[in-house]
Amino acid sequence: MKIFAICYYAPPKLTPQAIQIGRQLYHLDAQVQLLHGSDPQFSDAYDQYPDFFERIGSLCVPSPGTFFQGFLHKVARRLLPLYNTIPDGLGPWRRRALGPALERIAASGSEALVSFGMPMSDHLLALELKRRTGLPWLAHFSDPWSDNPFHPNTWLEHRVNAALERRVIGAADRVLFTSQRTLDLVMAKYPPAWRARAAVLPHAWDMDNFAGPAPALAAAVDVAARPGVRHVVRHIGACYGARSPEPLFAALARILERQPAALDTVAFEFVGHVSPNLLASEAYKALPAGLVRMRGQVGYRESLQLARDSDALLVIDAPSQLPSVFLPSKLVEYIGARRPVWGITPPGTSADLIAEWAGSADACAAPDDIEAVTRMLRAGLDALDGAAERGGPEAVAERFAAPRVAAALKAQIALALGRGTA
Numbered sequence: 001m002k003i004f005a006i007c008y009y010a011p012p013k014l015t016p017q018a019i020q021i022g023r024q025l026y027h028l029d030a031q032v033q034l035l036h037g038s039d040p041q042f043s044d045a046y047d048q049y050p051d052f053f054e055r056i057g058s059l060c061v062p063s064p065g066t067f068f069q070g071f072l073h074k075v076a077r078r079l080l081p082l083y084n085t086i087p088d089g090l091g092p093w094r095r096r097a098l099g100p101a102l103e104r105i106a107a108s109g110s111e112a113l114v115s116f117g118m119p120m121s122d123h124l125l126a127l128e129l130k131r132r133t134g135l136p137w138l139a140h141f142s143d144p145w146s147d148n149p150f151h152p153n154t155w156l157e158h159r160v161n162a163a164l165e166r167r168v169i170g171a172a173d174r175v176l177f178t179s180q181r182t183l184d185l186v187m188a189k190y191p192p193a194w195r196a197r198a199a200v201l202p203h204a205w206d207m208d209n210f211a212g213p214a215p216a217l218a219a220a221v222d223v224a225a226r227p228g229v230r231h232v233v234r235h236i237g238a239c240y241g242a243r244s245p246e247p248l249f250a251a252l253a254r255i256l257e258r259q260p261a262a263l264d265t266v267a268f269e270f271v272g273h274v275s276p277n278l279l280a281s282e283a284y285k286a287l288p289a290g291l292v293r294m295r296g297q298v299g300y301r302e303s304l305q306l307a308r309d310s311d312a313l314l315v316i317d318a319p320s321q322l323p324s325v326f327l328p329s330k331l332v333e334y335i336g337a338r339r340p341v342w343g344i345t346p347p348g349t350s351a352d353l354i355a356e357w358a359g360s361a362d363a364c365a366a367p368d369d370i371e372a373v374t375r376m377l378r379a380g381l382d383a384l385d386g387a388a389e390r391g392g393p394e395a396v397a398e399r400f401a402a403p404r405v406a407a408a409l410k411a412q413i414a415l416a417l418g419r420g421t422a
Contacts (some may be wrong), residue, residue, distance in 0.1 A: 001030040003413065004101070004110035004135070006122045008038035008090065011052045014045040014300060016237075017142060020203050020329045021116045022049065027206070027406035029055050030413070033057040035101050035125075037093060043243075046300045049209060059104050061097040063371050064092065076191035086160050087145065090121035101129055113137040120145055120161075129169060138416040140201065144325065147185050150242065150318065169194060174416035176409075177203040180347040183323035197419070199412060201344075203329040204405035205336025207304060227291075231266045231311040231384045234340070235248075236303050237330045239274040242318035244367075245292075247344050249283040251284040251373040252291065266381060267294045268314070271306055300343055307337040311384050315354065321370040322350030323326045332400045338391035342380045344373055357392035 005025060009017040025032050028047050034056050047419035058144050063317060104110075113135045123139050128317070130137045146162040153161060169190060171176055175198040177183040187195040223346035239245055248268065255262050274294055284292070307313060313334040317324060325345045331350055333355055334341045343354040343364040351364040391397070398404065 001260055001410065001413065001417075002109055002111045003028070003030050003032045003114055004035070004105050004108065004129075004332075005032055005114045005116070006035045006126050006129075008093070008114040008119050008122055009038040009039070009042070010034060010058075011049055012044040012046045013039060014297070015042050015328050016203060017116065017118060017405055018042075018299065019048075020142065021053060021140075022046070023204055023206050024406050024409050026052060027204075027402045028410055029168075029406070030410060031057075031108075032162055033059060035059045035061065035097060037090075038062045043297070045297065047134045048206070048304070057108065057298055059100060060156070060381070061093065061100055063093040064096055086157060087120035087124065087164055088118075090119055094121050094125045097125060098128060101125065102132060105133060105135070107130070110135065110326075113412055114140065114413060116140045116142065117145070120164070120168075124164065127168055127171055134174045134418065136416045137171070137308065138166055138176065138413050140175040140204065140296060141182065141186070142178055142329075144182055144186050147321075149320065160401045162231070166190075172416075173197065173419040174199070175410055176200055176412060180326040181323065181324055181349050182327075185325050201408055201412060202400055203302070203327060203332040204400050205333045206402040207308070209337050209402075218297040220290040224311060228264045229267045231381075232269055233312045233314055233380075234269045234271055234306060234310040235314040236271045236307055237328075238272045239270065239278055239316060240274075243316055243319075244269065244278050245274065245316055245369045246278065246281050246283065246421050247279055247365075247370055247373050248314070248377075249287065249292070250315065251377050253283045254288060254370065254374045255377060256288070262378070262381065263288075263291060266291075266311075266384070269295055269306075271295045271298060271303055273297055281301075282393050289390070304333070304337070307334060310339055310382060312340040312342055314339065315341060315343040315345055315350060317343075319349055319366065320346040320348065322348075326350065326351060335392065335397050335400060340380070340383065340391065340396060342376060344376075353396075357396055359392065409417075 007017065009015040009019045011018050011022040014192050022116060025034060038060055113129055115122045119125045128135055145165040177200055180200050183198050183200055187198050188306060315328065315331050325348060327349045341354050341357055343349050343351055344367050345364055346366045354364050357360045361378060365376040
């Protein structure tokens with residue numbers, strides 16, 4: 001099977017899309033040509049697969065940037081309502097990448113197109129490539145497009161995004177989503193025949209496939225500041241926007257107020273970027289030194305090692321009025337680390353999976369219910385001090401193993417091939 005894949009973010013860029021899609025392509029039993037970009041704003045710290053582009057054919061097309069530059073760019077953003085927003089800022093990249101993509105498809109004898117969004121420009125480029133080549137096409141959505149509640153748009157932006165999404169889903173031979181809730185949300189507005197072409201493909205974990213020496217790890221906890229610490233609970237990944245650690249800080253403050261000694265043996269650590277404005281809260285500033293530590297961004301391999309060395313791992317999601325459709329890739333990696341998982345997350349996909357892994361709904365609390373977060377933390381801490389299991393059912397972990405997910409992706413591509421050929 002010869003595949004031409006489009007994923008703007010690719011290894012070694014340290015982004016969720018590069019990690020997850022890179023992992024699936026690395027394990028895919030197929031000949032893959034990958035069209036990707038090169039975005040300098042992200043570090044090259046995704047170091048799990050140093051041989052990635054020895055196994056995957058690379059077609060790197062650097063982004064030319066925005067259509068206008070400097071002062072004209074600022075003027076266009078103010079005066080043109082759809083400029084640099086629909087569906088993202090990669091329109092110039094799509095135009096630059098089209099010619100090289102057609103040449104590589106012809107030279108490689110590719111049999112199918114596979115596009116991965118976010119960004120959704122990947123799908124729009126694939127739509128044009130399908131129009132020009134007639135190849136079968138599978139479109140994979142890591143997040144919803146026009147229905148994404150965390151991408152607020154003007155009415156005009158929403159209308160144009162919805163029209164573009166409809167063109168993509170209508171033309172694709174197969175459509176994949178990372179959770180059943182996402183599939184139901186997106187496909188509810190389309191004909192039943194279109195929904196029949198949609199399926200769920202979850203994220204994957206991979207705790208193996210390392211090359212070279214293991215990274216040297218810095219000290220996990222400032223022991224001098226908190227000499228009684230025995231347990232470390234980590235959040236691994238970025239915190240920004242509505243994905244705020246404030247519910248954790250507020251709940252820890254309540255525990256300290258009610259049971260001052262309850263947190264003497266534990267430290268919480270954030271591994272990854274945390275927006276400075278999220279650390280300006282009074283609750284955070286009032287916490288004892290060393291109770292919460294900001295480690296900052298580390299290499300990807302080191303982040304996996306830190307996950308495996310944790311006593312528990314923490315998921316933090318944004319509040320949601322409706323059940324959340326999102327399946328964070330980090331949650332799947334936590335499960336792959338075989339560690340207890342605690343969730344500050346609204347009801348929905350993440351909460352359901354955490355409850356399945358923990359064997360109890362008590363491992364989750366909604367971020368806008370501080371009292372529930374407080375109870376969840378107390379129950380988790382009590383379990384750490386007892387004879388708690390180190391993880392959940394092995395059958396749950398194996399459901400997200402990278403070889404299994406990659407095999408499922410190949411089966412979905414085969415279905416797209418069958419429909420496209422027909």
